[in-house]
Amino acid sequence: MLSNYNFDEFEYGTAEEKPILADFVPYSTVIWVADDYTTVFASQHIDDFKTYLDLGGNMLFAGWKLINNLLYSNAYPYDFDDTSFIYNYLKISHADLSGFTDKLSGEIGQNGYPDVSVDTLKIPIATWGNTLRYIESITPVTGAEIIYTIDMENNTSAFEGEICGIRYLGNDYNMVYLGFPLYFMEEDNIKILIDSVMNDFGEEQGIKDIFNKKLLPKETGFLNAIPNPLSNKTSIVFKLKEKSKVNIDIFNISGQLVKQLINDTYESGVYKVSWDRKDIRGLSVPEGIYFCRLSTDKISILKKIIVID
Known part of the structure; x- marks a missing residue:
């Protein structure tokens, strides 16, 4: 999905692979993807994220149950105030999680972002059919913009049309938050999504430094x-x-x-x-x-x- 850009990729699956702030700061953009349903590593890096964003960096957060990941918790729904990293930096005041009966077929793009469809060949559990489960809905704070809403196969779901992706483009830093896992979406859709994020972040394609x-x-x-x-x-x-x-x-x-x-x-x-x-x-x-x-x-x-x- 990043084939058009110069990038370094880091696998973080064990404590021995844990990055530190010094690994972040050389880069103008950091993409933190947690597509593993049970991953909780992000909670160990809140101070690193704060410092990197305070330096003016760009960050894309995306994943499955990412708020749980950041909080090292499993207690949806959540409410956040201005004492929270998630409120102040990720620009989220409330987060909830869709349930087993809520069948995600994709996400509807806004503000120049493309629609994204679930890749039916990557569904991890056969009983889910051609849809995904457990997608975050989020409420943005003032200053953040909606870029994605939930598209459920069952339109009667309480999560149909709820916000699942936002961006914040500020004078202090830029941030995109996606409450769904990228790996399980159509690859061609995700490439266009990434191009949209990189354009928001001011990153150039195809430049060989x-x-x-x-x-x-x-x-x-x-x-x-x-x-x-x-x-x-x-x-x-x-x-x-x-x-x-x-x-x-x-x-x-x-x-x-x-x-x-x-x-x-x-x-x-x-x-x-x-x-x-x-x-x-x-x-x-x-x-x-x-x-x-x-x-x-x-x-x-x-x-x-x-x-x-």
């Missing part, structure tokens, strides 16, 4: 800008495998130095520095294409940054 993906071994370092494009400020996140003398500089498309952000020595680890769109004179740069370069004695990484008004 020759600096980060082709020439540079991943384990030596990483550089990213979140958000990108930016209008006011972006966080430059970089990762070092070993202690290094680091320079981070911003250049314009003509190769002229705009501003030096870092000239110092750092231990191995993950770091963040902000660029406020200002040049060396303290003036805001015009919209256009810029480049952020991380350089040490051993590596040089370039990241394209787009500035918009």
Whole structure:
């Protein structure tokens, strides 16, 4: 479903495979998919999700009983207030779960998202026929937009037409939440869905980042800008495998130095520095294409940054 994009895939099925925040921050977008009916790993990463989104990252959450997964619980329905991660970050105030007699045939797309149908060849339990069970309905908070509603085979279901997918596109971060498992849907539908998400997140198709993906071994370092494009400020996140003398500089498309952000020595680890769109004179740069370069004695990484008004 991500064949049009440059991506890394991580399998997380055991405690030994558990990711940490440092695994998230090099990426402008993180997709968290939990299509296993009994998976509960997400509950261990709430603080990681918060920090990543606070940095301005993009996240897609999708899965089966995902609220249970996040809460390490099994007590639908749920109500959330502004003390909850699910309310504040996922923009959900209420969640419920359809039952055994509610037969999902697909999801109806809104706001530019495609309709999605259940793949009848992937139904995990024969007695379910050509439909799925146990799909989340959610109530969005102000600021979130509906992108999917439930389409039941039995239209008399109380869950028919209920919301099951939302997006939040903010100045602080972008997020899409889908209360249904992607694996069990028609693959062609999901590819179009993913393209819609990536378009909302500002990700480009078919771009080969020759600096980060082709020439540079991943384990030596990483550089990213979140958000990108930016209008006011972006966080430059970089990762070092070993202690290094680091320079981070911003250049314009003509190769002229705009501003030096870092000239110092750092231990191995993950770091963040902000660029406020200002040049060396303290003036805001015009919209256009810029480049952020991380350089040490051993590596040089370039990241394209787009500035918009």
